[in-house]
Amino acid sequence: DTEVTQTPKHLVMGMTNKKSLKCEQHMGHRAMYWYKQKAKKPPELMFVYSYEKLSINESVPSRFSPECPNSSLLNLHLHALQPEDSALYLCATKRGGSYNEQFFGPGTRLTVL
Amino acid sequence: AQTVTQSQPEMSVQEAETVTLSCTYDTSESDYYLFWYKQPPSRQMILVIRQEAYKQQNATENRFSVNFQKAAKSFSLKISDSQLGDAAMYFCAYNSLGGKLIFGQGTTLQVKP
Numbered sequence: 001d002t003e004v005t006q007t008p009k010h011l012v013m014g015m016t017n018k019k020s021l022k023c024e025q026h027m028g029h030r031a032m033y034w035y036k037q038k039a040k041k042p043p044e045l046m047f048v049y050s051y052e053k054l055s056i057n058e059s060v061p062s063r064f065s066p067e068c069p070n071s072s073l074l075n076l077h078l079h080a081l082q083p084e085d086s087a088l089y090l091c092a093t094k095r096g097g098s099y100n101e102q103f104f105g106p107g108t109r110l111t112v113l
Numbered sequence: 114a115q116t117v118t119q120s121q122p123e124m125s126v127q128e129a130e131t132v133t134l135s136c137t138y139d140t141s142e143s144d145y146y147l148f149w150y151k152q153p154p155s156r157q158m159i160l161v162i163r164q165e166a167y168k169q170q171n172a173t174e175n176r177f178s179v180n181f182q183k184a185a186k187s188f189s190l191k192i193s194d195s196q197l198g199d200a201a202m203y204f205c206a207y208n209s210l211g212g213k214l215i216f217g218q219g220t221t222l223q224v225k226p
Contacts, residue, residue, distance in 0.1 A: 042204055042216035043158070056213070088156055100146045100208050104158035 004105035023074040023091030031094040119217035136205030153201040
């Protein structure tokens with residue numbers, strides 16, 4: 001299995017809602033990432049987990065809360081989002097060592113009303 | 114800090130012809146990785162090709178090849194025999210050992226039948 005999967009594909013939520021994005025990988029990769037991407041822009045790094053521990057938080061607002069329950073799963077909990085948070089949220093994984101490339105999931109298209 | 118520059122926001126190519134996408138980067142490090150990612154309208158980010166800085170030989174993957182000029186800090190992508198399925202946004206990316214993936218602003222490639 002060489003895929004990174006993300007659910008849901010699309011999510012529409014109000015500013016008072018609580019929702020979660022899920023990312024799953026079965027490649028045995030030990031680093032996992034959350035990115036936010038606006039249309040026609042490059043992805044912006046949000047969080048990095050290494051060996052299930054949060055290693056990088058790019059000063060992301062607290063309304064985004066990441067969680068890594070195990071080495072295969074990465075969640076992004078959303079609460080009290082703003083319309084400007086509407087974007088494509090990408091998950092990526094990396095094997096580590098001399099293999100430095102990141103593999104991306106298909107993303108979740110989030111719309112905040 | 115490392116930067117990646119893609120100076121061509123948009124490019125177009127006729128089907129079956131060859132096109133070259135430009136990328137320059139700035140770094141003071143000697144060991145790093147360079148990547149080209151493709152993001153079609155479906156929005157999944159796909160790794161096209163990777164290059165290790167210590168390797169002088171240019172990487173190739175089927176119709177995709179790079180021209181890596183380390184001294185000039187240039188990393189261009191050549192697509193031969195362009196196909197309609199090559200239409201996408203292409204991102205050049207830099208990654209130092211243990212560092213973050215740094216993306217260029219992207220080049221949108223249009224393939225004309």
